[in-house]
Amino acid sequence: MRVTADYHTHTVYSHGKGSIEDNVRAALKRGLKAVGISDHGPGHLFIGVRGEGALRRMQKEIGEIRSKYPQIAVLCSVEANIVDLDGTIDVPEKILPALDLLLLGYHKLVRPRSMRAFFWLAANLLCGWLKLRPAWLRRLNTAAICAAVRRYPVTAVTHPGLQVDIDTAALAAVCRERGTLMEINSSYGEKLDGYVRTALPLGVSFLCSSDAHTPERVGDFAAAFALIRRLQVPAERIANVQADGEERQQE
Secondary structure (H helix, E strand, O other): OEEOEEEEEOOOOOOOOOOHHHHHHHHHHOOOOEEEEEEEOOOEOOOOOOHHHHHHHHHHHHHHHHHHOOOOEEEEEEEEEEOOOOOOEOOOOOOHHHOOOOEEEOOOOEOOOOHHHHHHHHHHHHHHHHOOOOHHHHHHHHHHHHHHHHHOOOOEEOOOOOOOOOOHHHHHHHHHHHOOEEEEEOOOHHHHHHHHHHHHHHOOOEEEEOOEOOHHHOOOOHHHHHHHHHHOOOHHHEOOEEOHHHHHHHO
16 A cells, blocks of 8 residues: 555645755655645634735746656645634635645634634634533534535545544535545644544545655655554545555556
């Protein structure tokens, strides 16, 4: 079993340490067939892409790099943030058609779109700090993420439940209905066991990602593979994984 593509990598456009080209070179060294540049959406207060202009510059740079490295697919993506209870994300609608992938993640330190969203995000910050898990907040979180999956062409939900309490089973059902993947994120290892264990019986498919913030970690799936083996996730349920038998047949 091997991963053929790493669709979740960060660069200096958000809070990664390398350039787009650095990530592409790292992916080539790992023998990947594709790499996604998925920097944080502009709604994040500290680490997001700096506005629509930066997103356009990313698209232009990716186009130039594709010409330079035709042996690998370089995909333009964004790890969008949810900025309101109705599932609104921070990526401008006019940008979406130009993206090859759309990743969706809940992050706490984002710019709310409304006063209701401000109190919702603040409640998650406070409850996280106090280690509280009120049922009403869990319902709001789940409804917001499910609404975003239904509203946008989301390729995958990143690290579900990591930063916020959600009903994994409810989200998995919506993801299965919409054909949206749920991420097995190699940066968090055992922290994601619970959500994968809950989602697995519900028939949803997964995406294996590094969530690399340095070029050296692009294509590093060691922790994800350990989780996959530990929970016996079938290779056919992981969109960017190739089973050993399939690889031999292609050769």
